[in-house]
Amino acid sequence: MSQPLPYVPQSSINLGALKASCSSCSMHQLCLPLGLEDNEINxxxxxxxxxxxxxxDERLYKVDQPFRNxxxxxxxxxxxxxxxxxxxxQITGFQMAGELLGMDAISSDHHHCDAVALxxxxxxxxxFERLEDLFGHVPTLLRHFHRIMSQEITRxxxxxxLLGxxxxxxxxxAFLVNLSTRYAARGYSSTSFALRMSREDIGNYLGLTIESVSRLLSRFKKQGCIKVDKREVTIIDPVQLKAIAAGTESCPGGSD
Known part of the structure; x- marks a missing residue:
């Protein structure tokens, strides 16, 4: 993955720099795809x-914390x-660069989960109050925010x-295909990436034991779908992996 941009004090950011940095900044979801005018981006x-x-391992926010941002x-x-x-x-999701955290609290003004850095x-x-005010002046931004919320509901x-x-x-x-798709959307490799979460966390999220996750990694590797080196995963046969996720093929070796 590409290295993050160095910290730049906000007072020194101009519009050109903002546009140039959006490929590695999650704010590109909220501005560049919308075709906003320079004054709206500003x-x-x-x-x-x-x-x-x-x-x-630090918390960004915790359950019942008042919602502000x-x-x-x-x-x-x-x-x-x-x-x-x-x-x-019970893990409810894994989030990466380019995604928004905290939308769970909009309806109740309190967070419904903990968010921890991996x-x-x-x-x-x-x-959020300032963002809501901006929605009134930039309707295109509000429509895009609605799309983001819709995507979260779909997720x-x-x-x-997945679990049922x-x-x-x-x-x-399906978990690996999802990660592959999300990394590709951010300009990273869709076939080679590190699992930032532990096998225990993956099992928790998918409703599997850590032993089942380890066995599945071994089976997928033996089947020729993936290569595994510690936390580094390389997808060798994305077509077969998607077929397994869709249920049109199975990976031999037991039901787990």
Missing amino acids: RLDQIIGGRRRVAK LYAIRFGHFKTYQVNARGEE EDSEVCEIP EQNVML NMRADQRFA
Whole structure:
């Protein structure tokens, strides 16, 4: 993956620099694809509260914390999770650069989960009150925000389908295909990437044991779908991997 851009104080950012840096900054979701005018991009830039570094294993926010900001991930990876009545964590998602965190709290003004950095990361803080005010002046931005929220709803529905109706090998294949697609959308390799989350976290998210995740990695490797070197995964046969995810093929070796 490409190296993150160095920190630049906001007072020194001009429009040209903002546009040039958006390929590696999550703010490109909120501006460049929309074809905003320069003055609209400038207004968007002005409401950003600042950049915040989040160390590995540090919480960005926690459940029941009052909602004030959305967080655009500039670089790094996060996981979100809830704690059930038995005190057990249930991971609800993994987020990467170019995605927004905190939308769960918009309806209730309190966060419904914890967000924790999987590695040293950086986010842009977006005060939601100021963003809402900007929506009134830039309707195109509001429409794009609605699209982002719709995508989040679709993602949650897909997770429910993933956990409810798919075999273990389908779940794991779909997980890898999803990561591949998301990395490709950010200009990174779709076939070679590091798993920033632990096998235990992957199992928690997919409803599998850590032993099942390890067996699936071995089976997919033996089948010729992937290569694995510690946390580095290389997809050798993306067509077959997608077929397993779709349920039209299976990966031999048991049901897990």
